[in-house]
Amino acid sequence: MADDHHGPTVRIYLAVFASLMFLTALTVWVAFQDLGMFNDVVALGIACTKATIVILFFMHVKYASRLTWLLAGAGILFLLILFAFAMADYVSRGWLGMPMSQYLQ
Amino acid sequence: MAITEQDVQASEDAPSVNYLNNGYGLKSWLLTKDHKRIAVLYIISISIFFALGGLFASLVRFELMTPEGDLMSSDTYNKVFSMHGIIMVFFFLVPSIPATIGNFLVPIMVGAKDLAFPRVNLLSWYVYVVAGILGTIAVVGGGVDTGWTFYTPYSSTYSNSNVILAAMAAFMAGFSSILTGLNFVVTIHTMRAPGMTWFRLPLFVWSHYATSLIMLLGTPVIAITLVLLMLERGFGFGFFDPNLGGDPVLFQHLFWFYSHPAVYIMILPSMGVMSEMVASVARKRVFGYEFVAFSSVAIAILGFLVWGHHMFVSSQSTYAGMVFSIITFLVAVPSAIKTFNWTATLYKGSIVYDTAMFYVYGYLGLFLVGGLTGLFLSSMGLDIHLHDTYFVVAHFHYIMVGGQVMGYLGGMHFWWPKITGKMFPDIWGRVSALLVFLGFNLTFFPQFILGYMGMPRRYHVYPDEFQVLNVASSMGASILALGYLVPGAYLTWSIFKGPKAPDNPWGAKGLEWETTSPPPTFNFEETPVVTEEAYQYGPIEEH
Numbered sequence: 001m002a003d004d005h006h007g008p009t010v011r012i013y014l015a016v017f018a019s020l021m022f023l024t025a026l027t028v029w030v031a032f033q034d035l036g037m038f039n040d041v042v043a044l045g046i047a048c049t050k051a052t053i054v055i056l057f058f059m060h061v062k063y064a065s066r067l068t069w070l071l072a073g074a075g076i077l078f079l080l081i082l083f084a085f086a087m088a089d090y091v092s093r094g095w096l097g098m099p100m101s102q103y104l105q
Numbered sequence: 106m107a108i109t110e111q112d113v114q115a116s117e118d119a120p121s122v123n124y125l126n127n128g129y130g131l132k133s134w135l136l137t138k139d140h141k142r143i144a145v146l147y148i149i150s151i152s153i154f155f156a157l158g159g160l161f162a163s164l165v166r167f168e169l170m171t172p173e174g175d176l177m178s179s180d181t182y183n184k185v186f187s188m189h190g191i192i193m194v195f196f197f198l199v200p201s202i203p204a205t206i207g208n209f210l211v212p213i214m215v216g217a218k219d220l221a222f223p224r225v226n227l228l229s230w231y232v233y234v235v236a237g238i239l240g241t242i243a244v245v246g247g248g249v250d251t252g253w254t255f256y257t258p259y260s261s262t263y264s265n266s267n268v269i270l271a272a273m274a275a276f277m278a279g280f281s282s283i284l285t286g287l288n289f290v291v292t293i294h295t296m297r298a299p300g301m302t303w304f305r306l307p308l309f310v311w312s313h314y315a316t317s318l319i320m321l322l323g324t325p326v327i328a329i330t331l332v333l334l335m336l337e338r339g340f341g342f343g344f345f346d347p348n349l350g351g352d353p354v355l356f357q358h359l360f361w362f363y364s365h366p367a368v369y370i371m372i373l374p375s376m377g378v379m380s381e382m383v384a385s386v387a388r389k390r391v392f393g394y395e396f397v398a399f400s401s402v403a404i405a406i407l408g409f410l411v412w413g414h415h416m417f418v419s420s421q422s423t424y425a426g427m428v429f430s431i432i433t434f435l436v437a438v439p440s441a442i443k444t445f446n447w448t449a450t451l452y453k454g455s456i457v458y459d460t461a462m463f464y465v466y467g468y469l470g471l472f473l474v475g476g477l478t479g480l481f482l483s484s485m486g487l488d489i490h491l492h493d494t495y496f497v498v499a500h501f502h503y504i505m506v507g508g509q510v511m512g513y514l515g516g517m518h519f520w521w522p523k524i525t526g527k528m529f530p531d532i533w534g535r536v537s538a539l540l541v542f543l544g545f546n547l548t549f550f551p552q553f554i555l556g557y558m559g560m561p562r563r564y565h566v567y568p569d570e571f572q573v574l575n576v577a578s579s580m581g582a583s584i585l586a587l588g589y590l591v592p593g594a595y596l597t598w599s600i601f602k603g604p605k606a607p608d609n610p611w612g613a614k615g616l617e618w619e620t621t622s623p624p625p626t627f628n629f630e631e632t633p634v635v636t637e638e639a640y641q642y643g644p645i646e647e648h
Contacts, residue, residue, distance in 0.1 A: 086359075088425050095423075
């Protein structure tokens, strides 16, 4: 368990807190802007950035062993599996070339 | 394996202070950080929920004795089978082996003094208890009628029962299992005794490691899904409402992403129990140890890729269904590896026909039927006919009750002398295993036929021609209930009146059999050093 004792400093915590507050404010501001097809992309981008900061600093993953990185990475991999397989369903629903009402029959 | 005078003498010479008598009073139990005491607390708690879930099952079987709905109304019946499912899945099956036998044995089997986070372990029990109380309030306060699957839009929009409370209870029970899984992963990685390499670990530990990975990776998804459901129901968010841009089938995707792997949370620990018992009763190393170990991990991983087979008749795309179907067939391979390897272990083994052996036989038979009928359901065409019929009910009971509960009961018998320090009457153990096996088959085999003939699940009024099989099923349920009550009676009796157990009554291999019965608070007088592989059974000793 290398570097267990090297956690984030108070200064880093404050910086992380400030960045999370800024990103939250940005989320609210963006919600009132019409970015067209990028509405969801920008909102999810900000959310992912915040989650990454929390995982790396507040959850100490940045300072943890490679085993912890592996387990955290496994969590992300399985999340991607959830998204990929669920989206595979949504993307391919129309491939039979029938309207949904017929498809369901 | 006969118990010799030397065994009894050795047991009497053992240190008199053990985990059971090193503190008395409620506080010493409720604030304990000892994994063994927490395991006992879990055994008591899950037994209460098993009895409660069993009570609801009995009501279902009573109602189905006649084709008319004459015992209860449709609404009440909906609530009764829902509460049976919710209680059995979230409050008995998921925590049953990991939180009880696993909690007790994993640290001892790896040669550790306790789990890595003893306070977190106690916290998991408290979270479980609070979840159980919430669930009980949901029952007493009018029940919930959505089925254990909480499918939208019924649960989010139409149901007039305690959906939010029941979902909150399941949500909290999930956190309890996350904490248990976390503790196991860290303990197995960091607290193994000197010489205990990964390939010397008992297969029970491997199966708990795989189970813990599922708990850690899957349970957060069901937690957030239930939160989404609560937000939808409470505040009308619209995640699952097409009128607001949502999709009810999205709930099924999210729900089954956890709930299918949850089946493996239930069955993998049971498979671990079987591996230990098979080796012990055959006096042989488990055939193909490495394959059995890796098959646990393979089941855990593949189990995450098959959830869409629950949704073949929903609006899920046919193409996605084909992928899920193929992977579902693949997951049968590691399950079959285990079954074949246990059978191969028995081949030319010096088999001891004790209680454990009876449970091993029972498990093999029931799991085989449960597993093979799963292949029927993973075929997309056949599933259209069988979906939501009693065939499905019979299939998953063969896995989750026939497999899992058989493993739980077998394991409780196998390690009972270690947990309590007392022996139970072996003849009664064998009788109870037979009762469970016979009662189980009589209960659930007719349901395969009923389902194939077209009887849907979750209905309490049915055509007259289904009555004979339903009555047979209800009669079997009575025998099955007896099979569960009898061990409850003689195991309780053994605590007070049973003969003292020697340290290793079965002559089995493993660190748990090298410590005293019951073990001392920190499991071993000295840290054990492991010098050999698991299951190194030598020539049979003559007694």
